[in-house]
Every structure is written in structure tokens, then in C-alpha cells.
Amino acid sequence: MNQALLLPFLSYAIVTTITPGPNNITATSAGIQLSYKKTVPYLLGISVGFFVIMLIAGSFTSYFTSQNDNLFSVIKWFGAVYILYLAFIPFINVKNKKNKSLNKNYSFITGFGLQLINPKVILYGVTIYSSFTQLIGGSNIRVVSSAIFLSALAFVCTSIWAILGTTLSSYFENKTFSLVFNSILALLLIYIATTIILI
Template identity: 25%
Template sequence: MSPETILPLAVFALISTGSPGGATTLATASGAHFGFRRSMPLMVGIAAGLASMAAAAAAGLAGVLEAMPSLQLAMKAIGSAYLLWLAGKVATSGAPRLDKDLAKPTSLLGGAWLLWCNPKAWAMTLGAAASFAALASSPAALGVLLALAFGLAAALSLSVWCAAGLLMARVLRTERQWRVVNMALGVLLALSILPMWL
């Protein structure tokens, strides 16, 4: 496989994982409140969730979800409820309190759960599986290729968003500034649910 054939997949994965959405907003908020190191489980969970979802889409699991609208609706409802709960937590948090006993960032499983219950992410990975199927000789090979592409792209983009949150933590000084930023991040996270339902 030459770099010319893999480049379109790499660009697609970077753009789709780097664009603002629920995962990037959560990584930004986590970076601001917990720092980069304590946000690693969340970012690894999201990247692993997306990588495994891309592999599953290549294997045909997304087709099962499309064939079972009730399962898809249940996943959408559960995912939306989880994102709204996270948005509420982000919106009502104050200035960062880096005392490890007072605050806990979202876990690795929480990050993976965020992706697996997101129909928008399923649509993205299913689209990638269909668009880039010619790059691999079998569904298993395509699954590995997509998992690597999306996992690495998500790790990179989430690191950038988390670092942006960490930078905010160094720039913002007052409780009022943090209330405004947290409310904005919470609203953005809640709004990221809308494309799932439209």
C-alpha cells in the first residue's frame, strides 16, 4: 500500500476526529480541569472506542444497527442522556480544582462508552468502511486499517484539544471567567447531540 493510496484515509480520519464535537469538547474541558496526564484515560478511551467502532463497521456490525431501528434508537437515547449528564457536569463546574481527591476525570470506559453510543460516529465509520473498502483485501484487513487510522487520528486530535483546555486553565484566572467558559463548553457538548437526531 503506497502513501498515495493511504493519504485520503488519513486526511478523512484527521478531519473527522479533529472537528468540534462531543468528544473534542469533553477533551478540552477535561484538559482545563484535570490537566493532560489525568485526562489520558478519557482520551485513550475515546480513541480506543473509535478504533474498535471503525473495525466493527468494516466487519459489518453497523449494518446490523441499521437493520434494527429499535436498537439504534435505544443507543441514541442512552448516548444522548449520557452526553447531557456530562454537559451538566461541565457547565456547573467551577474553576479547576486539581486536588485528586476532590475531582475525578471521565474514565477510559466512559470515553469508550461515549463513542459506542453515538450514532454520528457509527455513520462516520460506516461511511469510511464503504469509501475505503478498496484499500484492503478483506474485511479483517480493512478493520485493522480503519482502526489504526481512526485510533491514531483521534489520539492526535484529542491531545490538541486537551492541550487547548490546559492552556485555558493557565490563562483564565477568575471564578467568573470559569463560569462563562464552563457554561459555553457545557452548551457546546449538549448541542453536539443535535446532529445525532437530525
């Protein structure tokens, strides 16, 4: 296990999971329309679905990288490039507004099913396990324990958006706040990508 990757791993996991995406946007909508208590089944569905995707991504990546050492280097570069891409997305899509329509059926099944078609979660799983294989891959225990951690983190982050969604939305209407927030996240992602390449 490469301990030098622990801080970049935690930084990437937190930054990517807390930023807006289908899970956080729908959690915000659910929080606005329902009480937090009533959104919990939906949030649990997201978390369990997230766990399944992470488990698949972790198992897939660990298997292929264990078969070929050179493959790890290639995947590591892919992961770093994708993380750099994520750093610049907020500035490319500054004109984008909220999703045109959000699913108002906030059940466990809906939250779970969303993960199976959520490109952000699928790409996130492939990227995090390919970029941090030395830390969270290579064995079934590492893959399962990291998947549990990442799904728990997803639950915490969607809960934050569900509870504070309306307040955060009003802050993001302020262009200065949005620019500063996105710039800080971009710098963190650039640091993470650089660390992955150098280690």
C-alpha cells in the same frame, strides 16, 4: 488496494477526527479542569472505544460489499453525499454553542462508553469504510490495521484538544477566524467527496 484513495482517505480521517464533536469537546473540558496527565485514562477510553466501533464498521462493510459489487457503488455515493453534508454543517449550525452539560467523570470507562452512543463516531465508521473500501476494506488485515490507525489518530486529536482546548475556544470566539477555519475544512471535504465519486 487503490493507492489513489490514500490522500483523500488521510485528509478525510484527519479533518473529521480533529473537528469539534462529543469526543473533542469533552476532551477540551477535561483538559480545562484537569492536567493532561490526568485526562489520559479518559482519552485512552475514547481511543479503545473508537477502535471497537471502527472494527465493527469495517467488518460489516467489508462483508456486504464483498457479496455484491453493485452495493459498493451505492455505498460509495452514500459516503460522498454524507461527506458533502459534513462540509456544510458548520455553516448551518453557526448559532450553536457549547453543549449544555458535559460529563465531569473523565475515566477510561466513561470515554469508552461515550463511543457506543456517539452518533458522529458511528456514522464516521460507516462512512469511511464504505467510501474507502478499496483501500482499507476487503480483508481482515486491512480492517484491523486501519482501525488501529484510526483509533491512534483519535487519541492524537483528542489529546490536542485536551492540551490546547482553552486557547482554541478563545480563538473560535472570533467570527472571522471561525469562518476561515470552517471554510478551509469545507473545501477539503468537498475535494474528498469529489474524489470518491470520480474514482
